[in-house]
Amino acid sequence: MIHLAPGDPTELAGAEDPALRQSVEQMRKLYGLDQPLHMQYLNWLKRVVFLDFGRSFQPDGRPVLDKIKERLPVTLLLNLIEMLIILLIAIPIGVRSATHQYSAFDKVTTLFVFIGFATPDFWLAVLLQILFGVHLGWLPMSQLRHPMWEYLPFWRQQWDFASHLILPIAVATFGGLAGFSRYMRQSMLEVIRQDYIQSARAKGLDERKVIGKHALRNALMPIVTILGLSLPGLIGGSVIVETIFAIPGMGLLMVQSVFARDYPVIMGNLVIVSTLTLVANLIADLTYSLVDPRIRVGRRGRR
Amino acid sequence: MHAFWRAFVRNKLAIVGGVVVASLVAIAALAPVLAPWDPHRPDVRRILEPPSSSHWLGTDQIGRDVLSRMLYGSRVSLAVGFVSVGIATAIGILLGAAAGYHGGWVDGSVMRLVDLMLVFPRFFLLLAVLAFLTPSIWTIMAVIGLTGWMGVARLVRAEFLALKEREFVLWSQSIGASATRIIWRHILPNAMGPILVAMTLGIPAAILTESGLSFLGLGVRPPYATWGNILNEGRDAIELAWWQSLYPGMAILITVLSYNLLGEGIRDALDPRLRQSVGRFGGRGR
Numbered sequence: 001m002i003h004l005a006p007g008d009p010t011e012l013a014g015a016e017d018p019a020l021r022q023s024v025e026q027m028r029k030l031y032g033l034d035q036p037l038h039m040q041y042l043n044w045l046k047r048v049v050f051l052d053f054g055r056s057f058q059p060d061g062r063p064v065l066d067k068i069k070e071r072l073p074v075t076l077l078l079n080l081i082e083m084l085i086i087l088l089i090a091i092p093i094g095v096r097s098a099t100h101q102y103s104a105f106d107k108v109t110t111l112f113v114f115i116g117f118a119t120p121d122f123w124l125a126v127l128l129q130i131l132f133g134v135h136l137g138w139l140p141m142s143q144l145r146h147p148m149w150e151y152l153p154f155w156r157q158q159w160d161f162a163s164h165l166i167l168p169i170a171v172a173t174f175g176g177l178a179g180f181s182r183y184m185r186q187s188m189l190e191v192i193r194q195d196y197i198q199s200a201r202a203k204g205l206d207e208r209k210v211i212g213k214h215a216l217r218n219a220l221m222p223i224v225t226i227l228g229l230s231l232p233g234l235i236g237g238s239v240i241v242e243t244i245f246a247i248p249g250m251g252l253l254m255v256q257s258v259f260a261r262d263y264p265v266i267m268g269n270l271v272i273v274s275t276l277t278l279v280a281n282l283i284a285d286l287t288y289s290l291v292d293p294r295i296r297v298g299r300r301g302r303r
Numbered sequence: 304m305h306a307f308w309r310a311f312v313r314n315k316l317a318i319v320g321g322v323v324v325a326s327l328v329a330i331a332a333l334a335p336v337l338a339p340w341d342p343h344r345p346d347v348r349r350i351l352e353p354p355s356s357s358h359w360l361g362t363d364q365i366g367r368d369v370l371s372r373m374l375y376g377s378r379v380s381l382a383v384g385f386v387s388v389g390i391a392t393a394i395g396i397l398l399g400a401a402a403g404y405h406g407g408w409v410d411g412s413v414m415r416l417v418d419l420m421l422v423f424p425r426f427f428l429l430l431a432v433l434a435f436l437t438p439s440i441w442t443i444m445a446v447i448g449l450t451g452w453m454g455v456a457r458l459v460r461a462e463f464l465a466l467k468e469r470e471f472v473l474w475s476q477s478i479g480a481s482a483t484r485i486i487w488r489h490i491l492p493n494a495m496g497p498i499l500v501a502m503t504l505g506i507p508a509a510i511l512t513e514s515g516l517s518f519l520g521l522g523v524r525p526p527y528a529t530w531g532n533i534l535n536e537g538r539d540a541i542e543l544a545w546w547q548s549l550y551p552g553m554a555i556l557i558t559v560l561s562y563n564l565l566g567e568g569i570r571d572a573l574d575p576r577l578r579q580s581v582g583r584f585g586g587r588g589r
Contacts, residue, residue: 114560114563114564115556115560117559117560117563118507118555118556118557118559118560118563119556120511120514120515120518120552120555120556120559121515122514122515122518122519122531122534122552123534123548123551123552123555123556124552126534126537126538126541126548126552127548127549127552129541130541130545130548134541134542232421232422232423232424232425233424233425235424235427236424236425236426236427237426239426239427239430239519240426240515240518240519243519244538251426251427254427254430254431255430255519255521257434258430258431258433258434258521259520259521261434263434263435266430266431266434267431269427269431270423270427270428270431273423273424273427274422274423274424274427277422277423277424278422
């Protein structure tokens with residue numbers, strides 16, 4: 001499917017100038033584009049097993065893996081911080097709106113959830129840039145560091161880096177926040193209807209303990225699954241956030257490569273990102289069996 | 304049907320959503336009549352004018368009327384929403400029905416395909432596919448549809464698994480009706496409710512995806528005006544013209560919100576228990 005594309009990358013580079021024909025041929029050989037399609041694909045697969053994604057079509061011709069290696073930590077860092085913030089805010093919100101169902105607080109959060117689902121993140125990003133970057137001038141609008149970063153004193157450096165992260169993280173957490181507080185509320189509502197919660201209450205346990213200890217633990221379990229399921233969405237969201245804020249991560253690399261039709265980088269990116277998703281799902285599954293001993297399969301057979 | 308209608312009408316928010324959705328469709332259809340200016344005609348004497356009585360929502364870098372461009376843009380959004388969801392639903396029904404009804408290796412391979420597709424973060428997959436195609440409104444529709452059928456397939460499969468054990472299906476099987484006939488005439492009509500809900504909730508997701516792609520400059524190309532496009536062009540004038548960024552996004556927000564309210568209203572009225580099965584896992588189509 002890769003090479004069904006109209007025009008291959010060497011064509012873009014070579015134009016119609018007859019003097020360049022020869023170098024185009026040379027380039028096609030170099031990248032293996034002169035071989036039949038199925039051979040190209042097989043070669044690619046063979047190399048991917050050893051994490052060799054070939055070289056970028058860009059003039060620098062660097063190995064794809066190097067390019068990804070320098071971008072990956074940024075995306076991982078951002079996504080981890082986002083996830084942490086989402087959970088830290090969404091869980092208390094969800095619990096409170098479940099324990100105070102139909103209260104003013106619950107209604108306000110429900111409204112927020114609907115708006116959160118419907119807000120395009122790129123629009124939110126642009127609005128925040130206009131407000132905090134252009135009109136108020138409080139926060140930097142893009143990139144990760146001040147251009148003169150190296151000359152700043154140590155603490156100013158830290159603040160500079162953090163202030164560059166505020167807007168992107170705010171945008172990326174917004175949508176996820178809506179979803180997770182919704183799921184948390186739903187899951188909590190189901191748990192507090194259970195009999196064991198009633199009996200915990202009946203034996204005179206403090207309400208805070210009932211909710212905080214007995215209910216919360218059980219309500220968190222489905223959240224772990226949903227966390228695993230929503231990871232691709234979160235990582236996919238970095239495409240937009242990184243592009244708008246010019247953050248040099250995987251998402252921006254992807255967009256740049258698509259514009260440049262840099263196929264090796266595109267394919268390498270896709271492989272790495274989906275591997276990430278797989279690993280994250282695996283971690284979610286393992287955590288799940290950690291939180292809920294009932295589904296630890298294969299250990300002691302069936303209970 | 305009667306009970307459904309009564310439950311639906313009681314849900315005020317869903318009614319509001321439905322009315323807004325209906326008016327959006329009307330606006331898209333009547334765009335040429337409603338638009339006060341030609342959306343493609345530049346006017347160099349009126350570049351980046353703030354909202355005024357002649358240009359309600361201001362003008363862009365080459366003096367085109369933002370309101371008129373948004374009205375025309377609503378056509379693209381709706382078209383992309385409907386067509387791509389149509390494609391996704393068709394694929395989802397075909398594969399889900401085959402998997403649910405036949406079971407065995409058919410089921411196994413379809414579900415593995417679903418798992419495989421779900422491994423790719425959707426936006427990365429979309430970009431990767433778009434990199435190999437000539438961008439046009441049709442490729443956008445096709446690509447969004449082809450990467451968005453997994454939820455429907457799972458849903459249809461689950462419905463079929465439950466329905467195929469019911470008496471009316473066993474009865475048709477016993478009188479020798481063919482599998483195709485049972486699937487299309489007997490099971491599918493009974494599974495239409497959840498599918499309809501999934502479609503209503505899928506349209507806003509597709510609209511968000513399209514506008515996101517257009518915003519990146521990888522979706523519908525100019526001179527077609529789309530909400531995502533206008534926002535993309537608005538980024539160049541971000542320090543001068545807030546109106547070019549504010550209003551198109553607001554249009555997207557209102558559209559998506561209304562579809563979601565409508566969809567959830569239909570779902571709750573059909574059967575409150577559906578909440579779990581037709582949720583928006585992973586939510587926003589990314």
